[in-house]
Amino acid sequence: MLKRFVHELRLLLVAVQFLTRVPVPRWVGFEAGWLNECARHLPLVGLGIGAFGALVWAAALQVWPPMVAVVLSMAATVWLTGGFHEDGLSDTCDALGGAVGRDKALLIMKDSRIGAYGALALALMLGLKASTLGGLAQHGAWWPALALVWTHAASRAVAVALMRLLPYAGDIEHAKAKPLALSVRSGAVLVAWGWVLLATLLMVMLSPFADPWARLLPAMLAAGLACALVTMVCARWYRRRLGGYTGDTLGAAQQFSEAAALLAWLAVVHQA
Template identity: 55%
Template sequence: MVKAVLHELRLMAIALQFFTRVPVPARVGFEPAWLNASARHFPLVGLLVGGVAALALAVGSQALGTAIGVWLSIAATVWLTGAFHEDGLADTCDALGGAVSRERALEIMKDSRIGSYGAVALVLVLGLKAATLASLPLALAVPALLLAHTASRAAAVVLIRVLPYAGEVSQAKAKPLAQKVSALGVAVALGWVVLLAGALVALRWAWWPYVALALAGVLLGTIACGRWFRRRLGGITGDTLGATQQITELLALQGWVVALRWA
């Protein structure tokens, strides 16, 4: 039992190290298989990132105003993750924005340079995030960020499970993530989302429509991204997972705005 708990803590640390700049002690160790297994805790890393975003928003808004607080929140997540997911969004849109073959799209994803489609996608998505957060009162924006960052990481885990890897596994930047996540891994990842959603509703029952619409947005975004990637690439790549996270995060946040307008 103790060994099992320690192993899960190790997997959490590996997921944290993979997705953020947070230093992890060398004694944690590393084995390739652990990275694939750590996918079950990606939503937990999202919760941490969302917590940093919420803190930056709250402090920035109180000290400098809502507009600056919103941009500080976005900047904090970009810095904390090293623009990991934003880079995936840009590469995906560069590759799939034009009418190119599957092979050419995969080649474009490997190019470190950003093109017009990627630049426009970043401006639109980051701008929409900012506008969405600015449309929410602080009391709603904080839980919205926590749920959006958590659920959007689970969306990526689901796609790893249901879609094959589209590129050459031998050339994948993170080969263990080119392999399917186990059913247990997906269940745990979704469990983190359910726990957070339940906690938010338990904390304030009036939030249930906001939570429900946010999760609906993540679900629809995951389905749409999955269909898009299957049709154009035959599966996923690391970049498309980053794009999925960004798109579903935005849709989750917008779910709170829709619920607010209906309230």
């Protein structure tokens, strides 16, 4: 039992090392297979990333107007992850934005330069997320904080689901993170979404609102449906254009699902 706990803790720390700038203890070590195994804990790391953004939001709100606090919270999460997913978004949009074949698209993804499609996608995505969080802030300071935590977790569970639904589209031998080019097991997807479900239940139980069932739970359910929709759309899109996923397309899916989930949150809260 203890050995299993230590192994899962090691996998969690490997996931932290993979997704963020946070240093991990030396005793964690590294084995190639762990990178594939740790996929089930990516949403848990996402919870931490979202919580960091929420803390920056709360602190900045004491000094600056809400929109400034929103931008600072987004900047904090981008800094913490090193722009990992945003880079994937720009590469994916550069590759799939035009009418090019599969092989050409994969070559474009490997190019470190950013093109018009990638630049537009980044600008629109950051602007959309900032305006959505700003819209949530109009309904109370808690809404952006809770949305940041939940959407950062759920959007990474979307990436894990795509790793199960699709084969790897690129050259496995030259993949940047070769173990992630191997399909994850169904159990990993269940664990990943289990973390999201656990976060949902805890947020409802510890909610600062008098009646969390009225708006908070419906907002999370709507966001969950948005994530499911993005998963299906991305799966079909990536299969049709590339025959599967790459690391960049997983990053793009995280960004798409995060934005979709935020829009769903705002739709429910605003209508209520």
